[in-house]
Amino acid sequence: MIEIRGLKKFYGSLEVLKGIDLDVPKGEVLSVIGASGSGKSTLLYCINGLEPIQEGSVKVDGTDVHAKGTDINELRQKMGMVFQQWNSFPHLTALENVALAPKIVKKKSRAEARDIATRQLQHVGLGDKLNVYPSALSGGQQQRLAIARALAMEPDYMLFDEATSALDPELVGEVLDAMRLLADEGMTMICVTHEMGFARDVSDRVTFFHEGILEEIGTPAEIFGAPKSEHLQKFLSSIR
Amino acid sequence: MFDYNFHWRPVMKSLPDLLEAGLVTLQVAALSMIIGIVIGLALALIRMHMRGPVKWLASAWVELARNTPALFQLFFFGFGLGAVGIHMSPYVIVLSALSFNCAGYLAENFRGGFQAIPDTQLRAARSLGMTVWQSYTRVIIPQVFRIVYHPLTNQIVWAVLMSSLGMLVGFRELSGETQALASRTYRIFEYFAVTAVIYYVIVKIILGASRLLAARLFRY
Numbered sequence: 001m002i003e004i005r006g007l008k009k010f011y012g013s014l015e016v017l018k019g020i021d022l023d024v025p026k027g028e029v030l031s032v033i034g035a036s037g038s039g040k041s042t043l044l045y046c047i048n049g050l051e052p053i054q055e056g057s058v059k060v061d062g063t064d065v066h067a068k069g070t071d072i073n074e075l076r077q078k079m080g081m082v083f084q085q086w087n088s089f090p091h092l093t094a095l096e097n098v099a100l101a102p103k104i105v106k107k108k109s110r111a112e113a114r115d116i117a118t119r120q121l122q123h124v125g126l127g128d129k130l131n132v133y134p135s136a137l138s139g140g141q142q143q144r145l146a147i148a149r150a151l152a153m154e155p156d157y158m159l160f161d162e163a164t165s166a167l168d169p170e171l172v173g174e175v176l177d178a179m180r181l182l183a184d185e186g187m188t189m190i191c192v193t194h195e196m197g198f199a200r201d202v203s204d205r206v207t208f209f210h211e212g213i214l215e216e217i218g219t220p221a222e223i224f225g226a227p228k229s230e231h232l233q234k235f236l237s238s239i240r
Numbered sequence: 241m242f243d244y245n246f247h248w249r250p251v252m253k254s255l256p257d258l259l260e261a262g263l264v265t266l267q268v269a270a271l272s273m274i275i276g277i278v279i280g281l282a283l284a285l286i287r288m289h290m291r292g293p294v295k296w297l298a299s300a301w302v303e304l305a306r307n308t309p310a311l312f313q314l315f316f317f318g319f320g321l322g323a324v325g326i327h328m329s330p331y332v333i334v335l336s337a338l339s340f341n342c343a344g345y346l347a348e349n350f351r352g353g354f355q356a357i358p359d360t361q362l363r364a365a366r367s368l369g370m371t372v373w374q375s376y377t378r379v380i381i382p383q384v385f386r387i388v389y390h391p392l393t394n395q396i397v398w399a400v401l402m403s404s405l406g407m408l409v410g411f412r413e414l415s416g417e418t419q420a421l422a423s424r425t426y427r428i429f430e431y432f433a434v435t436a437v438i439y440y441v442i443v444k445i446i447l448g449a450s451r452l453l454a455a456r457l458f459r460y
Contacts, residue, residue, distance in 0.1 A: 077369040087364035101368035133460040
């Protein structure tokens, strides 16, 4: 379970998150929607401790992410993250990309790490690309590689930061399919996304961010069918 | 007008000595590269991530190494330190000066290399639970290494050539040995001509080896 209480985040004097309260129970798929600059991506970075916070707290399974004594490297193993810019490691093959963290972070043996990596790559449909370098993969393939890489750490949570925004339109589908598959398997997911179709069909809940405030949260039917706040109504009509 | 008689025999007879001295040159250049890479990496990271006196010191190192004559740097380690009572063997003087110089130049190369790697690579590595050390050694630095690979090759060539200044502080590397032998036989032109060829061959071997290594290392 992820528990966020009174989370405030500043970049200098700019307040990006203005006191967020949010609970994400195990097994839930939560989509975060909102305009650019509304703080959605920053929220993810604060959840896995890639950005420090100024006020409030983020707890993952009861452990405070930002507390001094927390072993953040260990905690991050519970949370896989997939980025907008897929960030494959260009100097490693697909297999090595995925096997690296299990090997050096989880101290798995070489053979074990390769096993895990092979399985995860097959899972996202890259079983025939094991020994290919990322430069020879399409954007969609690289993003699936990134998903496999995160999954190889056997996380309990997956954080997706606009995983399809940087992709060519025809490649979006394959990544969304991989995400859908993961959701069907019961993974707890927080997906910052501009894909309203995905948010509507796959999420258990959808939350709308506006200028650093969590303005509305509810089931997809509530959010898309009966938006309450004026900002959300405006946002939805602008993207239709 | 042109009444110089070439005598190659003395040079050919001392070829083994010259080649041995060539190995000394190669050794001091290689060692200074290794030291230069380690210190250069550290200088680059300090300049990028630290503040205060440590950063100033690192910057001063880079500035001095890059913007003063290599010969002066050599004299500093030899005669400069000697004047204040720090006496080192010619080998150590040349190794120190070369390492100082290489570290300064490589620091700038490394800095450029680090800046060419997007921050998001570090974030991706950290998000997988890697420590800062693991992220750098397994993800960032291997990529930087590729970017600086050719400048690195140039630097080792430069180190080989610059080590010839070592003869001015009494170091018997290839040039020093040549000088000593030449002045004994007065076949100065012949000796330096042959030594020039040896330098040329050494550099060509380094460049060739570097190219072969690159083909093996960088498959992506």
